[in-house]
Amino acid sequence: QDQYDYIVVGSGPGGGPLASNLARANYSVLLIEAGDSSTQGASGQYPPQITWDFFVKHYADEKRNMMNHKLTWKLSNGRYWVGAGTDTPPADAKFLGVYYPRGATVGGSSMINAMCTWLPSDSDWNYIVNVTGDASWAAENMRKYFVRIEKNNYLSKGTAGHGFDGYFQTNMNKPASVTQPMLGIMQAIAQNYSLATDQAQVTSMMGGDANFLDPKRDWTTGIWGLPTHTKPSGERFSARDYIQDTMKAKFPLTLAINSLVTRVLFSNGTSCGGQPRATGVEYLSGKSLYKADARYIESSKGTLKTATARKEVIIAGGTFNTPQILMLSGIGPKEHLAEFNIPLVVDAQGVGRNMQDNQEMPIIGIISGNGGSFSQAFAMHTTKHSPDGERDMFMMQGPGFAFRGFWPSNQTNNALPAEAAGTYGISMVKNHPQNRKGYVRLVSANPQDMPDINFMLYEEGKETDMGAMKDTIAWARKIYSSAKGVTVATKEPPCPAPDADGYCGQTDEDWITGQTFGHHPTSTAAIGKDGDPMAVLDSRFRVRGVKGLRVVDASTFPRIPGIFPVVSTFMVSEKASDVVKEDASKDVCAA
Numbered sequence: 001q002d003q004y005d006y007i008v009v010g011s012g013p014g015g016g017p018l019a020s021n022l023a024r025a026n027y028s029v030l031l032i033e034a035g036d037s038s039t040q041g042a043s044g045q046y047p048p049q050i051t052w053d054f055f056v057k058h059y060a061d062e063k064r065n066m067m068n069h070k071l072t073w074k075l076s077n078g079r080y081w082v083g084a085g086t087d088t089p090p091a092d093a094k095f096l097g098v099y100y101p102r103g104a105t106v107g108g109s110s111m112i113n114a115m116c117t118w119l120p121s122d123s124d125w126n127y128i129v130n131v132t133g134d135a136s137w138a139a140e141n142m143r144k145y146f147v148r149i150e151k152n153n154y155l156s157k158g159t160a161g162h163g164f165d166g167y168f169q170t171n172m173n174k175p176a177s178v179t180q181p182m183l184g185i186m187q188a189i190a191q192n193y194s195l196a197t198d199q200a201q202v203t204s205m206m207g208g209d210a211n212f213l214d215p216k217r218d219w220t221t222g223i224w225g226l227p228t229h230t231k232p233s234g235e236r237f238s239a240r241d242y243i244q245d246t247m248k249a250k251f252p253l254t255l256a257i258n259s260l261v262t263r264v265l266f267s268n269g270t271s272c273g274g275q276p277r278a279t280g281v282e283y284l285s286g287k288s289l290y291k292a293d294a295r296y297i298e299s300s301k302g303t304l305k306t307a308t309a310r311k312e313v314i315i316a317g318g319t320f321n322t323p324q325i326l327m328l329s330g331i332g333p334k335e336h337l338a339e340f341n342i343p344l345v346v347d348a349q350g351v352g353r354n355m356q357d358n359q360e361m362p363i364i365g366i367i368s369g370n371g372g373s374f375s376q377a378f379a380m381h382t383t384k385h386s387p388d389g390e391r392d393m394f395m396m397q398g399p400g401f402a403f404r405g406f407w408p409s410n411q412t413n414n415a416l417p418a419e420a421a422g423t424y425g426i427s428m429v430k431n432h433p434q435n436r437k438g439y440v441r442l443v444s445a446n447p448q449d450m451p452d453i454n455f456m457l458y459e460e461g462k463e464t465d466m467g468a469m470k471d472t473i474a475w476a477r478k479i480y481s482s483a484k485g486v487t488v489a490t491k492e493p494p495c496p497a498p499d500a501d502g503y504c505g506q507t508d509e510d511w512i513t514g515q516t517f518g519h520h521p522t523s524t525a526a527i528g529k530d531g532d533p534m535a536v537l538d539s540r541f542r543v544r545g546v547k548g549l550r551v552v553d554a555s556t557f558p559r560i561p562g563i564f565p566v567v568s569t570f571m572v573s574e575k576a577s578d579v580v581k582e583d584a585s586k587d588v589c590a591a
């Protein structure tokens with residue numbers, strides 16, 4: 001039987017850096033990853049060797065689910081078929097839902113994500129201080145973690161608020177010069193924010209640092225460039241690089257790939273004041289054992305193995321899998337576990353609840369004459385529905401850019417509509433969404449099954465979340481119609497007669513209901529205050545009700561951080577490394 005100081009489950013931005021840091025502190029660490037060590041290589045964006053194909057629902061109501069234009073079915077030959085809810089799929093098609101890819105290889109979703117590296121609002125960190133009273137979560141302190149891990153490749157050394165000696169590589173593509181038709185649209189946006197509109201200055205803003213240090217940043221609207229987690233060569237940096245560097249440097253980090261953790265093991269003694277203590281994990285060894293893996297075959301059951309942790313087990317399986325692992329281990333809502341005869345360890349009502357996401361949707365314009373060459377621009381906007389006066393909408397945009405969400409690229413419906421000539425997209429991503437009604441629930445006690453995932457969009461805070469999206473659509477219609485030196489007509493959301501401010505009432509609302517998507521799920525095993533039955537973790541990442549078990553990944557955030565969660569997850573991993581090391585010398589029961 002394998003024994004280590006720490007066992008970390010999942011090698012994404014949550015688990016990968018933490019496992020590496022603990023090994024660098026000379027603790028023996030087993031990092032367990034269900035995927036293998038494949039990379040994207042020359043294959044398409046979400047190839048089976050690095051992707052788990054989840055299918056989710058957006059609503060409890062089937063009618064609203066079917067308003068989506070990009071739904072996925074599975075055919076009897078095993079291939080996917082993608083179409084609108086109003087289409088008629090082939091007779092043998094089985095409905096799956098909305099495609100929601102996740103990375104499943106060494107490096108997790110940081111191996112397939114879009115790499116956008118945008119720091120959250122200070123209020124997202126301070127929220128954790130307010131909830132828990134733990135001042136170490138203050139934004140000022142969290143920025144220090146960013147500075148510690150960042151290896152900035154796009155600013156001059158010494159720029160305040162940035163780091164230049166860490167492992168987390170950041171870079172930015174700065175445009176040389178912005179030309180028509182994009183220039184005319186960006187000029188309209190600059191004018192709207194009372195910024196300079198000449199070509200040189202607009203170009204310069206489009207290469208500006210979005211992660212600048214300024215106490216007023218979260219209230220500042222305008223245009224910036226997009227930092228990404230990339231190396232100086234422009235190649236992807238991911239959690240995988242840090243893991244590999246740690247192993248190459250011969251620190252005591254053992255990586256087990258093709259290993260699907262099925263549950264946490266607990267001592268049944270009373271050594272920890274009556275609380276169960278996590279002693280290790282059970283896992284299935286074998287390739288493609290999870291049903292979200294497109295290469296899964298029914299007969300693959302794997303070989304059951306166990307590993308023991310002398311100190312702690314840390315779960316970092318991501319927002320869908322962490323709650324699944326906890327529930328399979330007996331930590332979850334009591335009634336739900338009873339449905340599947342899973343022996344209860346802790347009645348933790350918050351596990352798999354509180355799921356949040358940044359709602360996204362494009363506003364499509366058609367440029368007369370010329371669609372222009374691809375380049376992208378990024379703006380931050382404050383709508384009338386900002387819940388706290390902070391900027392609440394991020395917009396990425398560009399010619400030929402119609403980001404309509406996700407569907408499997410290897411699907412078989414040849415009749416999927418193509419984008420029209422001259423397409424321009426302003427793609428909104430909602431900051432500070434109010435809805436926390438999303439959930440992850442088990443469908444069985446079989447660890448190879450995917451859970452039932454429903455975002456329950458707009459179920460809570462609809463006026464704010466939907467209102468901000470309607471404001472942004474109206475704003476974009478006006479931007480398109482005031483573009484300088486270029487004619488742009490708004491195509492989507494379609495509206496026969498917008499009012500003078502660009503609004504289209506219920507028509508917009510219906511379109512948003514159908515076409516909203518997301519890909520930043522968080523908060524399904526959240527930190528919360530003592531005594532709150534929904535608080536799965538305390539502010540030191542410890543799972544309440546047991547000892548020797550923590551969660552460190554995107555599921556820990558009580559409130560979704562900013563617009564892009566990946567940099568926050570790397571920061572959390574770094575913070576957790578300090579916390580775990582601080583507690584390392586204590587007895588596990590006392591920690």
Ligand SMILES: Cc1cc2nc3c(=O)[nH]c(=O)nc-3n(C[C@H](O)[C@H](O)[C@H](O)COP(=O)(O)OP(=O)(O)OC[C@H]3O[C@@H](n4cnc5c(N)ncnc54)[C@H](O)[C@@H]3O)c2cc1C
Pocket residue numbers: 009010011012013014015032033034035101102103104105106107108109110112113114115116117118259260261262316317318319321322325519520521553554555563564565566567569
């Ligand atoms: C397509 C896409 C685009 C994105 N774009 C951006 C972006 O541009 N910017 C941004 O900020 N964020 C983006 N994100 C989100 C971001 O990548 C995630 O928030 C981040 O990776 C979360 O890190 P994590 O460690 O919580 O989980 P993950 O990165 O998902 O890692 C979890 C790991 O755990 C493994 N695992 C799961 N279950 C088990 C098990 N039972 N046993 C063993 N191993 C297991 C998985 O295989 C995976 O490797 C994107 C995500 C996707 C999918």
